[in-house]
Amino acid sequence: MLVVYRFAxxxxxxxxxxxxxxxxxxALASCEGYLRGGLGRAVDDFGAEGQSxxxxxxxxxxxxxxxxxxxxxxxxxxTPLLSRALxxxxxxxxxxxxxxxxxxxxxxxxxxxxxxxxxxxxxx
Numbered sequence: 302m303l304v305v306y307r308f309a310x311x312x313x314x315x316x317x318x319x320x321x322x323x324x325x326x327x328a329l330a331s332c333e334g335y336l337r338g339g340l341g342r343a344v345d346d347f348g349a350e351g352q353s354x355x356x357x358x359x360x361x362x363x364x365x366x367x368x369x370x371x372x373x374x375x376x377x378x379x380t381p382l383l384s385r386a387l388x389x390x391x392x393x394x395x396x397x398x399x400x401x402x403x404x405x406x407x408x409x410x411x412x413x414x415x416x417x418x419x420x421x422x423x424x425x
Contacts, residue, residue: 302361303393306386309352310342318382322357329359332373334366346374357386360395362410367392 310318323338329335336357361367370376394412399405404407 302364302367303395304359304361304367304391306357306383306391307389308357308385310355311351312353313351315353318355321347321382322355323370323377324381325376326357326359328373328375328379329370332366332370334362334363335370336360337404357383364392364394377400378390 306319308322319340326338326340329338336359338357341353341356341358343356359367359371378411395408396410397407398407
C-alpha cells in the first residue's frame with residue numbers, strides 16, 4: 302500500500318514544516334508494517350505565488366498495518382501536520398512493481414466486488 306500526502310507550503314514556513322514532517326515520518330516509521338517512506342518538495346512550482354508543493358509518502362505491507370498505524374500515539378501527535386494535507390485521495394493499492402531495467406510485475410488487487418461483505422468479515 303502506498304500513501305501519499307500532498308501539502309501547499311509557503312517559503313516562510315518551509316523549515317518548520319520540514320521538521321514537523323520529518324517527525325511525522327519518524328512516527329510512521331516506528332509502526333509495524335511500515336516499509337519505507339520519504340519527504341519531498343516539487344522541483345517545479347505550480348502553486349500560488351510563494352508556495353510550493355511538498356509530499357510525504359509511505360509504503361506499507363498492507364492497508365491494515367497503515368490503518369493501525371494511524372492509532373499509534375506518536376502518529377496521533379502528528380495529526381496537526383497530517384490534517385494540512387490537500388483534500389484528495391491519499392491511499393493507493395500497488396498494482397504493479399518494476400525493478401530497475403526489469404519488466405513490470407502485476408500484483409492482485411485486495412479490493413473486493415462486495416465491500417459490505419468485507420466490512421462484515423473484518424468486524425468479526
